[in-house]
Amino acid sequence: MDDATARTQLETMLTELDRSITVLRGDPATPADRSQADGGSLLTETDRARAMLEAATRQRTAVLAALKRLDTGDYGRCVDCAQPVPEGRLAARPEAARCVQCQSARERRR
Template sequence: MDTVDIVAVRARLEEQRAALDRSITILTGERPATEGSVADAGARLTDADRVEASLASLRQQRAAVQAALDRIAAGGYGLCVSCGKPVPPGRLEARPEAARCVPCQAKHDRMHH
């Protein structure tokens, strides 16, 4: 894949966004109730923590997908948001929401973790 098929990428990203929206909706509906006996409070807290962590991860993925769709709309899709160089098509094929080339992503990850 030498060039990026923007129409196909947009469709794939929109599909991803819809799937993430469905997962977020389902998980939001599965948040454990906060009432109940003290005996199961520990288990419920663990479930709630797991659900919240999953929701945070899904929302982060959704934000990345939406940002990629915004870059398509603005005409900047496929360019690294850090250095401005083209993101390799193979990377975009594997991760259509990728905002950075691999070296810039590695730098970004080191700075934010």
């Protein structure tokens, strides 16, 4: 993937993530007449929104790091082994920082 295409995709992702994060951070309107039975579903909705916010924030960080790699000329190289990240991986995940092998090793260590 060429740098211009990558930058366009990453900037589009960043805009969408920022929009999602803004929505997720908004205070949900909680009607005063909610019954005790609704309390459990409200907690579940809050937990789900919090998890989505955390995931969006992590992805936003990855997108910003990818844009920085574009600026420094390191985009498309694995941050661990410096080998090229496969084109297919970058097409699917433009923010990918690692080749498949290094990403798999990282996930196994967790």
